[in-house]
Amino acid sequence: MEDIQAVKRVKTFILPDKCFENRVACAWRRGNKFSIYPRSQIPNKTTSESDNKTADKILVFNQEILLFTPILRKLVNEANGTFLSLKKVTETSKNTENQVEYLKLSRQYRSIIRVCIENLQEAGEKEEDAVARNNLLSYLTIFYSIECIWHLCEILYIDIIPGDIVLPFLLEWVRFHFPHHEQSAVQLLESCERGSEDNPDYWDTVVGMVVQGRVDVARALLKLHSAVDTNEFKLVDNSLRSMPVYSVYSGISTGEFTISWKHWQAECRSKLSSRLLAHQPQLELIMRIMTGDYSAFESIRGKYSSWFDVLGGWVMFTTPWARRRELGAAAAACAGLAVGGGGHLDVMVRAALEGDLYLVIHEIQQMADNGWFATHLTDVLLQCGKLHILDKHQTDVTSRLRDSLVLEYGSLLLEHQSLWPVGLSYLASVPDGARRAELMLERIPIRTEGKALRVVAEAKKYGLLGVAQSVCSCMSARALSRGAAGAALAWGARARSAAQCARAAHRALRAYCAGGALPAADLLLTAGATLLVDDTLLLLGKYCDFHRLYKSREFKKAAKLLVSLITSNIAPDYFWATLLLDALPLLETEEPVLSAADSYELMLCLELRAACLARPQAELLRLALARNLARTALHDVQHD
Amino acid sequence: MISVLNTIDTGHEDMIHDAELDYxxxxxxxxxxxxxxxxxDIKSGTQTLAADLKGHFGPVWQVAWAHPKFGNLLASCSYDRKVIIWKELGEWSKLYEYTGHESSVNAVAWAPAEYGLILACCSSDGSISILTYNQDGSTWDVKKVPGAHAIGVNSVSWCPAISADLSLDPLTNKDAPKRLVTGGCDNLIKIWKEQGDQWIEEKRLDMHMDWVRDVAWAPSLGLQRSMIASCSQDKRVVIWSSDDNISWTPTILNTFDDVVWSVSWSLTGNILxxxxxxxKVSLWRENADGQWLCISEVAKGLGQTTNDERSTL
Structure with missing residues (x-):
């Protein structure tokens, strides 16, 4: 673990010279963006230096994220679905054998990659801009490698292989990822001409088919040669035909198979040493390959793009009974054929074959796919129980590795303006994810109410109530700062924030005093218990209700409510005048609606708060109260 | 691959001292x-000047955005000994002006929003001020800690509301004490804790051999560990870590070629x-074994053409 991480991968980015005449500093935006600006703490008293003016630029940087390319959206979304299904599978059946399910899901991932590759190919063909096409091609290279490694890992660690004899699967892998020879074989066979050897690819194709274990195809191709009836051809054809092929279901044991296979190869060897094929060097080469002759493989290596092209053939003609865990030697032998150093893919294939999954994952992380591959593959392998990684103290850090990958990947997606809910679902599946989700979700830029509601809903879905509240509070503050008291009230109530509600309610009451309308009446009338969050909000809500009652001419109820609002003493100073004067029309109704006791109460309040009212208004109110008292002294109002 | 997203021409007539992005x-x-x-306002590659605030009569050292739930609030501090809190209500205007310091105010920092609207300021007069907004009276309460660092305080940073603490589970206990860290011209880093209505010095961290220029408390990700980064004129950056906010272990991140002026944590606290x-601006990250590695570096160009606006690898 140590030595790999010691490899320094520092990348230095050079900036235009003139940006940093002064000292620099850095300010973070969200995760993958930051700004750099020239900064100094020394006061510069001489402002005459004109070059300073031009130099003071701020540069905003961002890391380019491959996954945010629109064409890869589908990949991200669909992989998320598979990731969640995998999570469900592991949760529902902790103790039962789930290999079949895991295999299914691994294949699902691979088919997602395949679709992505096809989309990229299609887009690449259509693309006319050279730069854009180049980009698409480089994405293609990345995803080809991903597909290739995933398939190999699936065979080696996830697939269910009868008898653990890996050869047929290995051959299938080679055929799938290196279809070049098969394509030319199809062409040759389709034209079906005697004398096909004139085709410059003829022998390479035949050899290619032998190396990929397509014995029947190789034989068919040999039949197209003009000299097919000679003894040499019959001899090779016969050897190819009689090669024993192992199958678990054939009823013979591996021991028996090994004996008959060794016998067959010995025969091939004796034919070779008898120099029967000396006049047909190509046929001799095929025969040497069949006997597992290393120098024969060496001689054809140059015709293949990678050493693992010939891996299937090597295993087939040296140890066809090899089990999954026994491929290390074969990998070493084939890699030894390589000319020059290997890239990531070489290292990964070799490490996978040698069972060093840690190295595989480490190399995968160096691919420019922003963690998509490493995260999902590690997750599958861990859930299958195939991943065991120890640190230098020999403690198992497998799940920690997986968690940190998921965490990083999820955080990355949270940066995206529309993929953020996908990112959340990843963060929700790891122990430390909640806090990170909280931190990042709160900072998602919100420009519309719809988006705010969406963020709140997602936050609630994952139990991040703090975020939901904070987003609502921010929306409330924003609404208030642009003067929309109604919206501020609605968001404040959603946030259940007493402070926000109070601020918005005050704003609304003041606006009403200044001659405006009451905002969000429908909201307030249905708010119910939410009103109890704050006194001012309660006052506003009840006051709205008073208006409703008054308008629907339910004067008695309205009067009762008004009296309780006045006597409860919760109104702010600036609102007393409004509240008291609202009593005037109720005192003047044909039928008295305010009782004698109510009148006394109001009189008391009026005298206590006389300063709130202008003198003539107070006089008017006193008079009205006195008259009402006179009306009700003998015949008081009956409240029902 | 990192690339320049956009270049902002600030139009300032003199040196820039700070640039801060909002929430x-x-x-x-x-x-x-x-x-x-x-x-x-920065929108997909373009920027527009939204406001030009004039109110200071000296170089402005630092600005700080408050949490948006308090509305759009910006604090600024200056050589003119003032701290100004600006508020956007349709237009930007002065909400409050604090003049309690006797010398240049070097840094301002808003407390975690969970605590309410609280601003810490530190000054060359050696003191720290804590301004707390009082909702009922719409007033600001001031608490001043004189003599915090001899000669002057250069930087201040708050401990996240959720942070390591042995005795209190911070996730459930909102009363976990408020803390902040300061760095000063006495080469010291000090951690302050609120006790009752007083701020007391809880810990002093002694490691730097010259003025401490910047301190930054890392955002917490719910891990039971606190981290503080500090940098100094002695060219070193030190990472202080603690499991209980009481005993702190220093790790020297690196010794640089020149004075280090600022340290800043990414939002998730994983990159410094x-x-x-x-x-140069260099980005550092801690690996699984607790070692700090430089992951990228942005440097002044050497012999590059000035019109080459795109960075190269």
């Missing part, structure tokens, strides 16, 4: 020796940006 990363506030504070007199 959502949509607005940029800058301040300069030309006594002004400017606010830009270090910048200094060597005209």
């Amino acid at each position: 959502y990363g949509l607005r940029l506030a800058t301040c300069s020796s030309d006594n002004s504070v400017k606010i830009y 940006a270090v910048s200094g007199g060597d005209n």
Whole structure:
């Protein structure tokens, strides 16, 4: 673990010279963006230096994220679905054998990659801009490698292989990822001409088919040669035909198979040493390959793009009974054929074959796919129980590795303006994810109410109530700062924030005093218990209700409510005048609606708060109260 | 691959001292020796000047955005000994002006929003001020800690509301004490804790051999560990870590070629940006074994054409 991480991968980015005449500093935006600006703490008293003016630029940087390319959206979304299904599978059946399910899901991932590759190919063909096409091609290279490694890992660690004899699967892998020879074989066979050897690819194709274990195809191709009836051809054809092929279901044991296979190869060897094929060097080469002759493989290596092209053939003609865990030697032998150093893919294939999954994952992380591959593959392998990684103290850090990958990947997606809910679902599946989700979700830029509601809903879905509240509070503050008291009230109530509600309610009451309308009446009338969050909000809500009652001419109820609002003493100073004067029309109704006791109460309040009212208004109110008292002294109002 | 997303021409007439992005990363506030504070709206590659705030009569050292749930609030501090809190209500205007310091105010920092609207300021007069907004009276309460660092306080940073603490589970206990860290000209780093209505010195961290220029408390990700980064004129950056906020273990991140002026944590606290007199910004990350590795570096160009606006690998 140590030595790999010691490899320094520092990348230095050079900036235009003139940006940093002064000292620099850095300010973070969200995760993958930051700004750099020239900064100094020394006061510069001489402002005459004109070059300073031009130099003071701020540069905003961002890391380019491959996954945010629109064409890869589908990949991200669909992989998320598979990731969640995998999570469900592991949760529902902790103790039962789930290999079949895991295999299914691994294949699902691979088919997602395949679709992505096809989309990229299609887009690449259509693309006319050279730069854009180049980009698409480089994405293609990345995803080809991903597909290739995933398939190999699936065979080696996830697939269910009868008898653990890996050869047929290995051959299938080679055929799938290196279809070049098969394509030319199809062409040759389709034209079906005697004398096909004139085709410059003829022998390479035949050899290619032998190396990929397509014995029947190789034989068919040999039949197209003009000299097919000679003894040499019959001899090779016969050897190819009689090669024993192992199958678990054939009823013979591996021991028996090994004996008959060794016998067959010995025969091939004796034919070779008898120099029967000396006049047909190509046929001799095929025969040497069949006997597992290393120098024969060496001689054809140059015709293949990678050493693992010939891996299937090597295993087939040296140890066809090899089990999954026994491929290390074969990998070493084939890699030894390589000319020059290997890239990531070489290292990964070799490490996978040698069972060093840690190295595989480490190399995968160096691919420019922003963690998509490493995260999902590690997750599958861990859930299958195939991943065991120890640190230098020999403690198992497998799940920690997986968690940190998921965490990083999820955080990355949270940066995206529309993929953020996908990112959340990843963060929700790891122990430390909640806090990170909280931190990042709160900072998602919100420009519309719809988006705010969406963020709140997602936050609630994952139990991040703090975020939901904070987003609502921010929306409330924003609404208030642009003067929309109604919206501020609605968001404040959603946030259940007493402070926000109070601020918005005050704003609304003041606006009403200044001659405006009451905002969000429908909201307030249905708010119910939410009103109890704050006194001012309660006052506003009840006051709205008073208006409703008054308008629907339910004067008695309205009067009762008004009296309780006045006597409860919760109104702010600036609102007393409004509240008291609202009593005037109720005192003047044909039928008295305010009782004698109510009148006394109001009189008391009026005298206590006389300063709130202008003198003539107070006089008017006193008079009205006195008259009402006179009306009700003998015949008081009956409240029902 | 990192690339320049956009270049903002600030139009300041003198050196810029600070540039801070708001909570959502949509607005940029800058301040300069030309006594002004400017606010830009940044939208997909373009920027527009939203406000040019004039109110200071000296170089403005630092700006800080408050949490948006308090509305759009920006604090700025200046050589003119003042701290100004600006508020956007349709237009930007002065909400409050604090003049309690006797010398240049070097840094301001808002407390975690969970605590309410609280601003910490530190000054060359050696003191720290804590301004707390009082909702009922719409007033600001001031608490001053004199003699915090001899000669002057250069930087201040708050401990996240959720942080390591042995005795209190911070996730459930909102009463976990408020803390902040300061760095000063006495080469010391001090951790302050609120006790009752007083701020007391809880710990002093002694490691730097010259003025401490910047301190930054890392955002917490719910891990039971606190981290503080500090940088100094002694060219070193130190990471202090603690499991209980009481005993702190220093790790020297690196010794640089020049004075280090600022340290800044990414939002999730996993990357530290270090910048200094060597005209470089380097990004650092801790690996699984607790070692700090430089992952990238942005440096002044050497012999490059000036019109090459795109960075190269």
